[in-house]
Amino acid sequence: MDNESIFWRDLSNPPLKLDRGKGVYLFDEAGNKYLDAASGAAVCSLGSGNSEIAQTLKEQAKELSYAHMSKFYSQALADWTDQLISVSPDNLTKVHPVSGGSEANETAIKLARKYHLERGNSKKYKIISRATSYHGATLTALSLSGKTSRQEEYAPMMSPNPKISPAYCYRCPYNRDPDKCSLECASDLERAIVQEGESTIAGFIAEPVSGSSAPGVHPPDRYWGKIREICDEYGVLLIVDEVMSGMGRTGKWWAIEHSNVEPDIISTSKGLGGGYVPLGAIIVHDNIHKAVKDGEGSMHHGFTYGGNPVCAAVGSKIIQIMEREGLVGRAASMGERLLQSLRDSLGDHPYVGEIRGRGLLIGLEFVKDRTTKEPFEKSLNLPRRLRQSCLNHGLYVYPGGSPVNGQKTTQTMIAPPFIIEEGHIEEIVNSLLKSIGEVFD
Ligand SMILES: Cc1ncc(COP(=O)(O)O)c(C=O)c1O
Incomplete structure (x- = not known):
């Protein structure tokens, strides 16, 4: 055994050892081939083994590998931040x-x-978030999340951030029709602000298209207009978590752009480094930067690897390739085809409740009964069983879902690299059909 020294996430279920990846495929040490229909975790947007990116990485590592941002920066960082701003909303001018x-x-x-x-406004410190959400594994990001299974053990360490209703039309907490509703889920933000005290609320954070907690779920576009209005009225910053939905995954550079609303901060990662390097960023409205610049002039915050030149160089190369190859448009068009194909093949399946998504961020929600939308029992562990069955059929999908209105749900995320082709779509749908048959029937 060569893995005795690894402290696994799931000690009873160690992962598969991969040897290599090329394009949309991954190969394990036994030579098995898997179509990576989840891009890892919506990370590898350009697929694996891209030689242009590998070359960039090598060259930058030789030239300048590290610059601590307290005193240094690199040309690679300056170039990448310029490029990121060039694809971001107009007034978001700093990274x-x-x-x-x-x-x-x-x-x-x-x-x-x-x-x-x-x-x-020194009393403003609370951040409001939504139930059914995921914002990260660190304690405050986890506190903001709605993934109760990940929070339970750490309950004494969670910070008590207020939560509002999810914007989850399939299981609307208000039982409304999304085409005719008055966006009660958005009004819930106003309710929370007033209840908590307007003078205490610093920001509202939410995913424009949900990731692992509710893959592909997104409210009607008019939701964000109403959220923006409420934030403006009460002096609350609008932070969109585009860690998963950003960098072209939903068919626009940023998922919030589907609604023509400008947020105050975009937080992003995953596709930014494409799986080649760990890279994340916040992209910030000019007014916020100005407030800090005109004020104390310092953030009292920073991470050791923030602004790493090698990561920045790869970040630039990724944006360059995406623009040259038109990959954001490709995510939109291939996403539509994949969604349609899934709906054609699985739309009438007795255990498939909803197939939804935007671009290449797609989710399937499974139910015991399509009429009542009754979810399967948690103990059946269906998302993981489906993932295993898919692996047996040469396909990798990502188990998703978190409680909605207090009920556990069974969901799977399909989020392949933007370079997928027609034949891959067929492969995804065929393998899924077989696995769903095996697991659910
Ligand atoms: C929407 C969203 N926010 C935040 C995170 C946390 O990102 P990381 O795992 O890189 O810390 C994730 C990860 O899945 C995510 O999907």
Whole structure:
């Protein structure tokens, strides 16, 4: 055994050892081939083994491998932040680099607090988030999340952040029709602000298209207009967590762009480094930067690997390739085809409740009964069993889902690399059909 020294996440269920990856495929040490229909965890947007990116990594590592941001920075960092700004909403003009999604969210909420302090609103510190959400594994990001199974053991260490209703039309907590509703789920933000005390709320954080907690779930686009209005009325910063939905995954650079709403902060990661390097960022509205600049002029915050030149160089190369190859548009068009194909093949399946998504961030929700939407028992462990069955059929999918309105749900995320082709879509759907048959029937 060559793995005795690894402290596994799940000690009773060690993962498969992979040897290599090429394009949309991964190969294990026994030579088995898997179509990576989840891009790892919606990370490897450009697929594996890209030689241009590997070359960039090598060259930058030889040139300058590290620069601590307290005193140094690199040309690679300057180039990457410029490029990131060029694909971001107009008034989001500054990037603070980090190494992952939890780091990005921690940074975003600390900056929200800092912004209010600089403006003399020292009582504003609470961050509101949504039930049914995931914002990261660090304690505050986890406190903001709605994944109760991950929080239970750490309950005494969780910070008591207020939560509002999820924007989850399939299981609408208000039993409304999404085409006709008055966006009660958005109004719930106003209720929470007023209840908690307007003068205490620093920000609201949410995923524009949900990731692992509710793959592919997204509210009607008008939801975000209402959220923006409420945030503006009460002086609350709007932070969109685009750790998973950003960098083109939903068919636009940022999922919030589907609604024409400009947030105050975008936190992002995953596709930023594409699986080649750990890379994350917050992209910040000019007004927030100005408040800090005109105020104390310092954030009292930073991570050792933030702004790493090798990661930044890879980040630049990824944006360059995405623009050259039109990969954001490709995520939109291939996403539509994949969604349609899944609906054509599985839409009438007795245990498939909903197939939804945007671009290449797609989720399947399984139910015991399509009429009542009754979920399966947690003890059946269906998302993981489905993942295993898919692996047996040469396909990798990501188990998802968290409680909605207090009920455990069974969901799976399909989020393949943007370079997938028609034939891969067929392969995904065929393997899924076989596995769903095996596991559910
Ligand atoms: C929406 C969202 N936010 C935050 C995170 C946390 O990112 P990381 O695991 O890189 O810390 C994730 C990870 O899955 C995520 O999907």
